[in-house]
Amino acid sequence: MxxxxxxxxxxxxxxxxxxxxxxxxxxxxxxxxxxxxxxxxxxxxxxxxxxxxxxxxxxxxxxxxxxxxxxxxxxxxxxxxxxxxxxxxxxxxxxxxxxxxxxxxxxxxxxxxxxxxxxxxxxxxxxxxxxxxxxxxxxxxxxxxxxxxxxxxxxxxxxxxxxxxxxxxxxxxxxxxxxxxxxxxxxxxxxxxxxxxxxxxxxxxxRLTMVDLMRAATWSGEFDLNDTINSVRDSLSNKRFEDVSETEILRNISSCSGVGINREDIDKLRKKVPTDLIEASEKCKKAYELAVDFITTELPVCSYNYLPYSLQIAFLVDFFNVCPKPNIHQRDELKKWFWRTAIGKSFASFNSAQLSLDLSDFRDFANGLLIEPRFEKSIHFEGFAFDDFRLNKASSKTLGLLLANKKPKSLLDGTPVNIESALSVVNRHEYHHIFPKAFLRVMGTKSSLINSHSNICLLNLGNNREISDTKPSLYFSELTERLGDKLESVLQTHLIDEEAYNAALRNDYETFIRSRSAKIIEQAKLNCGI
Known part of the structure; x- marks a missing residue:
């Protein structure tokens, strides 16, 4: 048979x-x-x-x-x-x-x-x-x-x-x-x-993704998920967010249709009629434009590639779909939420149940039922300051944003660091080891400490090349002559205090890294509203 x-x-x-x-x-x-x-x-x-x-x-x-x-x-x-x-x-x-x-x-x-x-x-x-x-x-x-x-x-x-x-x-x-x-x-x-x-x-x-399956399952002569995703991406290209994950766009189409962002929620889209899908997609596109405008104007995020976690934009899009015109207090709370979820690695791992609860709280905040988004996860600020720096790692992207938010000026001449150049793509040439790697290797420093977040700053490419592997005691001793009375203000833009500066003059890496990590932690807590 x-x-x-x-x-x-x-x-x-x-x-x-x-x-x-x-x-x-x-x-x-x-x-x-x-x-x-x-x-x-x-x-x-x-x-x-x-x-x-x-x-x-x-x-x-x-x-x-x-x-x-x-x-x-x-x-x-x-x-x-x-x-x-x-x-x-x-x-x-x-x-x-x-x-x-x-x-x-x-x-x-x-x-x-x-x-x-x-x-x-x-x-x-x-x-x-x-x-x-x-x-x-x-x-x-x-x-x-x-x-x-x-x-x-x-x-x-x-x-x-x-x-x-x-x-x-x-x-x-x-x-x-x-x-x-x-x-x-x-x-x-x-x-x-x-x-x-x-x-x-x-x-x-x-493997077939959610997008692959839903693209096939929701297609009709009136609606094509692929065209919708491309339309959203095209509308964000002038903000360098055209690479936004198609999975996150699908999540938001689902949330804008009245359901959630988890796989079981998204699966309900197959039962939606084309007119409902089109309406949800239009809401999604408008919410993306508002969310990306917020991210790129009130946070130092110059491109999608530098967003620490893609779920951050999924949540923000959901917020702006519910509340397209937030007040000043809500915008301030959104910024704190961004830093807390980035530094606290909230979206590094998650489960569907927790994601649904977090999104529900976020919607309550958007609807004015909460004065701030709930955030109960503990943040390990010291771990963040001493984390190993690697391009494309979420915590290192967050460090780059934290440093960029200070509007840093180049150590050698005080000119503004080109943040757009540094963060529009993940650009290794704009990052500088304050204590050069070659110098620290000769000193026998552990690799994990050499690449510590607390040893990284943003510099223009020209300054980075000029300093190269020069000992800190040599190029830091020139800063007073080069920067004059602007020395302190320039150092502050890099979260380098007087103790860290004097330690660099002595090639004292242990004291430098302890002092600068304290400044990074202080700034991280300030951004998080803690």
Whole structure:
């Protein structure tokens, strides 16, 4: 007896397979990864087919579910079949099928296209012609059409190797047309049942994300989650927040629709009608614009890449959706909340239940039911000050923001440090070890202490290079002459007090690091409102 999900194998010639794509009988679901093959991979596949080597089967999912799908596979436009379901969605074989469709149906517009492939009839190999036109270069997009094939053969009609070229062109045509591929079809399964199958057979091991599944599950002629996410990102590009995580955008679409931001909440979107999804998306976009404006004007965050935790923006977007015009007190409390969650590593690990409770409290604050967001997690300020500095680490990003918030001035000349340059991307050239690493290694200092947050400051690139590995006692002794009566005010912008300054003059790292860590902790507590 055959069970409902029993795979059904079918053997299809390449020409039949490509035709199924062209007519829309086979579609590429939008949860598939992009086309990633390189030119060498493409040529290798075509060579395997020409030599009748096996290239593996493809896996299709035959379903009545109407999912978001790509409008092209390779360079081939896919016909819409709105009334003809069930449809075959391609689960495995995208790179191979895209190669065949792209090469055989290249439109000829761009000579540099990766689909501009010819078969060298002289050497019997697939090549990229690179603009060269030779009689024995047979373009693959001239292969399947009868008149195109005849017209191409006429180009070597009077060539001395005519017989060889005709024979090889005929063999190429028959091989491509008659090569058979096993197409295995599964059916009568929901998208949630299909997801683990896709994950298992996917050659990269890429797991389907919430966004992948919901993109497919919520698609309609009126609503496309992918377009919505891109629209939100585009609206934030002028603030350098176009890289905001698509997962966080999905969370906020869910919250703007009236539910939560956890996976089980997001799953409820599949039951929403398109008009509700569109309304939620519009609210989400407006809330993102307000949240990012707040982040970039009232906090020293110059780009999404320097946000310590992506969930911070998810919470702020939810707040601005509920309260688009917060008063001064609320804005001040939001800033304290930002520093507390960043320094306290609130979103480094979390569970769904706690996240729901925190979001509920945050909404109460937005609705004016609380005078401040609840924050019960203890903050380890000393651990923050002595943490190991590493680019892209959340706590180190937070340190960069803490230092940037002081509007630092370069130690050697007192000019303002270009904060936008330092924080718009994670830029190692704008960070400086006050006690140089090479000097501390010679002194036998432990690596963890060398890279301590308390040994890091922000400098312009030129100053950083000038100081390089110079001993602190040497370049600090020049600061009085260079900065004059501005010395103290410049040092304060780097959270360096008199004790730390004098310790640097003595190359006394132990005293310096103890004193500066105290200033960092003091500033961190001030920012947190503690």
């Amino acid at each position: 055959q069970v409902k999900n029993d795979p059904k194998p079918d053997i299809l010639r390449i020409e039949e397979l490509v035709l199924k794509v062209k007519t829309g009988d086979i579609k590429l679901p939008k949860f598939q990864r992009p086309f990633v093959w390189k030119k060498d991979d493409i040529l290798a596949l075509l060579d395997s087919i020409y030599n009748s080597y096996p290239i593996g089967s493809i896996l299709l999912w035959l379903t009545k579910e109407k999912l978001a799908s790509e409008r092209k596979i390779g360079d081939l436009d896919i016909n819409e079949r709105p009334e003809e379901y069930p449809t075959n969605y391609l689960l495995d074989g995208q790179q191979r099928l895209s190669t065949l469709c792209g090469a055989l149906y290249w439109n000829g517009d761009n000579p540099k296209s990766m689909w501009n492939i010819s078969f060298d009839l002289e050497r019997e190999e697939f090549i990229y012609p690179n603009g060269e036109e030779k009689p024995h270069y047979f373009p693959l997009n001239k292969l399947l059409g009868t008149f195109d094939f005849i017209g191409q053969c006429k180009k070597f009609e009077y060539h001395q190797n005519k017989d060889k070229y005709e024979a090889n062109a005929g063999r190429l045509l028959q091989t491509i047309k008659d090569y058979k591929i096993a197409a295995v079809s599964i059916g009568d399964m929901s998208i949630d049942e299909v997801a683990p199958i896709f994950e298992r057979i996917n050659s990269t091991g890429r």
